[in-house]
């Protein structure tokens with residue numbers, strides 16, 4: 001079956017272990033320019049932080065704090081990973097030539 005988004009990740013079972021259960025969701029979606037410190041503080045000790053971040057990256061979440069990272073920080077990770085994939089593809093193609 002073809003799915004619209006390339007890396008759509010649907011498993012959200014990790015959420016039941018999250019530190020933010022019961023915390024006001026607005027904290028994780030601050031107004032532009034508002035502080036993200038409090039949300040990141042909740043994320044800091046969260047045992048599912050990595051799952052949360054990977055979920056956001058896989059699903060292209062554009063807004064809010066996920067895995068303790070802001071939208072801008074996640075964009076940086078996506079860019080970095082894309083560069084790494086490009087470099088790996090170039091290396092692989094050079095090795096097979």
Ligand code: SF4
Pocket residue numbers: 015018019020021028042043044046047048049050052053065066067068
């Ligand atoms: S990392 Fe932060 S936003 Fe993600 S589940 Fe944990 S507390 Fe919630």
